[in-house]
């Protein structure tokens with residue numbers, strides 16, 4: 001069994017593209033070592049992250065992530081146990097506004113902000129899983 005957590009948070013002011021790249025490079029290397037997979041979505045002001053791995057690893061990682069000053073107001077949308085990973089070989093996919101724009105028709109982000117999306121856990125899970133259809137995002141970094 002694997003544990004997953006889906007949470008939302010608010011981006012801190014100091015979290016620019018350079019910080020984003022740092023987060024992703026560190027995450028991908030740590031997650032590869034710890035067998036954690038998932039997806040991080042960033043809008044201008046919010047993060048939405050899905051992480052999955054062994055229960056012990058995920059609890060420990062989430063404890064660290066929650067205390068990271070590059071975001072705040074971390075709120076779990078849903079968590080639980082699953083039999084199979086969803087993001088198999090994605091050490092931490094990433095999508096930001098630039099990646100979301102061309103896909104906007106699909107998720108209508110202009111109408112659904114990530115925080116209102118978070119009110120419905122199953123919509124929110126569908127939202128992150130939809131990124132699997134765009135494999136380029138598995139290794140994506142913010143354009144600098």
Ligand SMILES: Cc1cc2nc3c(=O)[nH]c(=O)nc-3n(C[C@H](O)[C@H](O)[C@H](O)COP(=O)(O)O)c2cc1C
Pocket residue numbers: 023026027028030031040047049051061064065066068070071092
């Ligand atoms: C939104 C967000 C998502 C993060 N996701 C991960 C992650 O998936 N894996 C990870 O190891 N660190 C992640 N971090 C970074 C951790 O909070 C922490 O800085 C990092 O794990 C420390 O790694 P180190 O001990 O190798 O320096 C994330 C940070 C933020 C702000």
